[in-house]
Amino acid sequence: MKVVIITQYGFNGPWRRISHDIQAWATCLIGDHLYSGGFFIVSRALNYDFIFIELTDNNLELALKIKRRAKKQKVIGLLEGSPHYLNQLFPPEKQVKFYEVCQNLDAIGTLNPEMNHYFSLFTDKPVFFTGVPFPLSFARPHLIPPEKKEKIIELASALFNTRAGLSNLMTFKKMKGARGVGSIKSEKEKDLIKKLGVDIEFRKEDMGDWQGFYKNLCRSYLGLHLDYRWTWGRFSTECAAAGIPCVSTPHSYAQKMLFPKLCVNPWDSQLAIDLLNELLNNPKFYMETRAYALNKVAELDFKPSRQRMLNKFQELKWI
Numbered sequence: 001m002k003v004v005i006i007t008q009y010g011f012n013g014p015w016r017r018i019s020h021d022i023q024a025w026a027t028c029l030i031g032d033h034l035y036s037g038g039f040f041i042v043s044r045a046l047n048y049d050f051i052f053i054e055l056t057d058n059n060l061e062l063a064l065k066i067k068r069r070a071k072k073q074k075v076i077g078l079l080e081g082s083p084h085y086l087n088q089l090f091p092p093e094k095q096v097k098f099y100e101v102c103q104n105l106d107a108i109g110t111l112n113p114e115m116n117h118y119f120s121l122f123t124d125k126p127v128f129f130t131g132v133p134f135p136l137s138f139a140r141p142h143l144i145p146p147e148k149k150e151k152i153i154e155l156a157s158a159l160f161n162t163r164a165g166l167s168n169l170m171t172f173k174k175m176k177g178a179r180g181v182g183s184i185k186s187e188k189e190k191d192l193i194k195k196l197g198v199d200i201e202f203r204k205e206d207m208g209d210w211q212g213f214y215k216n217l218c219r220s221y222l223g224l225h226l227d228y229r230w231t232w233g234r235f236s237t238e239c240a241a242a243g244i245p246c247v248s249t250p251h252s253y254a255q256k257m258l259f260p261k262l263c264v265n266p267w268d269s270q271l272a273i274d275l276l277n278e279l280l281n282n283p284k285f286y287m288e289t290r291a292y293a294l295n296k297v298a299e300l301d302f303k304p305s306r307q308r309m310l311n312k313f314q315e316l317k318w319i
Helices: 022-030 041-045 057-069 084-091 092-104 115-121 136-142 164-175 188-193 211-217 232-243 253-258 269-281 284-302 302-315
Strands: 003-007 033-037 050-054 074-078 109-112 125-130 152-155 180-184 201-204 224-226 245-246
Touching: 003 022, 003 041, 003 057, 022 302, 033 041, 041 057, 050 057, 057 074, 057 092, 084 092, 092 115, 109 115, 109 302, 115 125, 136 211, 136 284, 152 164, 164 180, 164 269, 180 188, 180 269, 211 232, 224 232, 224 269, 232 245, 232 253, 232 284, 245 253, 245 269, 253 284, 269 284, 284 302
Parallel strands: 003 033, 003 050, 050 074, 074 109, 109 125, 152 180, 152 224, 180 201, 224 245
Antiparallel strands: none
């Protein structure tokens, strides 16, 4: 079974990088990666049995070209983002193109099973949950016992993104007795956050260094992410693997699975504050929450993720 993942990441060849992103499927399925903007991409893709392509706006026409020439291969579109990202990021002509793509591909993979019915509006082909494989074998050796940590709250996002960064910052501002840490993209962002009166430490974000990010995350004590998107829950998964309770929203599949007692609506900042304070001041609650997530996150490791995908292929009679 030859598998390839096609994304906008500029690399071609066997993919064995340890990371927590959509490209991790290439590692998990022992496959290759192709850069969607590369040369002869259609003919190269046809050398594989299963072709996964990330359905960003720039890849829609490519997905159609591949499917038109794929006679025996199965072409699966991978959706990364919330259902409303179609309206937020796609102009009208791209939304119509997205519908055409969904009509023609062999299947659509989603990051949140609650999205399946929604995306089934666009196609009569199979729509199924994929999620993102998590490299637990890399993550576990970096765990730090809670008693050896300062009480640091890690903010999942700051201002320059679409993941409720302002909500995270202003909620943390109400906290007492804890340090805050956040990743930023620029000095301008740091200056703007200071104008909000939020006292946090800053780490310069390096999108290509997930392993470095994860090692830094392990030093934190709690996570906070009031994300309003319906999506996978990358930050919640990373916190669980790092043994860090995370307060986040039920819009995230991973949050509901890993931290069911720490789910808050995106606008419910007071409940978020109450839960953070309870975790800071109640060691029993903290350790119970931590232990549950550490055990449950094993279901998202590479091996069970691969088996889940193979089971789906067998169910569809593709293998």
